[in-house]
Amino acid sequence: MLLGYAATLVALIIMDVVVSIRGLDSPAGVIIPIVYFGAAGGLGGLVRHTANYARIARERTEALEREQAHLTELAAAAERARIARELHDVISHSVSLMVLQAEAAREVLDTQPDRTAQTLDAIGDTGRRAIGDLRNLLGVLRSNDDAVPADLSALVEPVRRTGLNVDLIESGEPIPIPLRPAVYRIVQEALTNALKHAAASKVVVTVRHDAAGVTLEVLDDGPGVPEPAGGSGRGIAGMTERAQALGGTLSAQHLTPAGFRVLAQLPVRP
Structure with a gap:
């Protein structure tokens, strides 16, 4: 495109010079076309540069939006994994304890009623602790583990x-x-x-x-x-x-x- 514009400009200059030398036109006839086409070419280059800049800016904005969406998805996946891990720990531990305690109570139900009562109390304590942990987890859903007991x-x-x-x-x-x-x-x-x-x-x-x-x-x-x-x-x-x-x-x-x-x-x- 630039090569064609330059060739056209050179051809016009040569034509104007030849016409001017032969006395068929004034010097102004040489200058005016040069200025006219020079201004048109500069304006076209400016428009093209502005369009390219706008396109690059748009592409960068779209790339940033895609990256932001990807990071948001990764953060959501990490949070889901954290919650799943917490649920696994709370439920698996508590239910395992309650099952074993219930089996132990069944074995001594007839021979040791006092021990059976203690085991049943332990099952209740385990269940209440599990409910408390789940309430903290599902009710708060913090990004950290402040609600996790440490004793x-x-x-x-x-x-x-x-x-x-x-x-x-x-x-x-x-x-x-x-x-x-x-x-x-x-x-x-x-x-x-x-x-x-x-x-x-x-x-x-x-x-x-x-x-x-x-x-x-x-x-x-x-x-x-x-x-x-x-x-x-x-x-x-x-x-x-x-x-x-x-x-x-x-x-x-x-x-x-x-x-x-x-x-x-x-x-x-x-």
């Missing part, structure tokens, strides 16, 4: 009532607030797995806090049994996601000749 003793006590011997060993300073929900949920899920799948008689929960962070270990002595086909398979994955979200690590492995260990290391971030 490990209160978490361990109902498990002991099922007959499983649980030792809780804590050392160091109190767990930093940002790490408390993750520690609580990891211990909760590990105890649930020990109740449902490990066939263990004893579990040792060790929580060590130092300047670097928190080291958490849940160790049982069970031979382990295959997870039922109806299991979600999300227990260990959920614990791992919690640890990684805080910049930590988590490993879960069977021990020889028996036992299962969950080991998590959660760093304290500045």
Whole structure:
């Protein structure tokens, strides 16, 4: 386009010069066409440049809108995953406890009525605690875990009532607030797995806090049994996601000749 415009302009100049030399026209006849076509070409270039700039700006705006929509979808997916993980932890742990407690009450119903009453009370306490956790989760749906309880003793006590011997060993300073929900949920899920799948008689929960962070270990002595086909398979994955979200690590492995260990290391971030 520019080449054609230049060729036309050169041809006009040559024609005007020739006409002027032959005396058929005045010098103004040479200048006016040059100015006219020069102004027209400049105006056309300006319009074309403005149109290109508007197109580029529109394309950038559309790209930003698509990126923003994509980030919104990712944030929504992450929030749904967080809520699903919380629901899994609360429901799986509480229902497992209630089932085991109900089975224990059935075994001593006729021979030990006092123990049966205690077990039924424990079922009620577990159910009320689960309702409270679900109310906090579904009623608040915060972006953080402020509503998650952090008292490990209160978490361990109902498990002991099922007959499983649980030792809780804590050392160091109190767990930093940002790490408390993750520690609580990891211990909760590990105890649930020990109740449902490990066939263990004893579990040792060790929580060590130092300047670097928190080291958490849940160790049982069970031979382990295959997870039922109806299991979600999300227990260990959920614990791992919690640890990684805080910049930590988590490993879960069977021990020889028996036992299962969950080991998590959660760093304290500045």
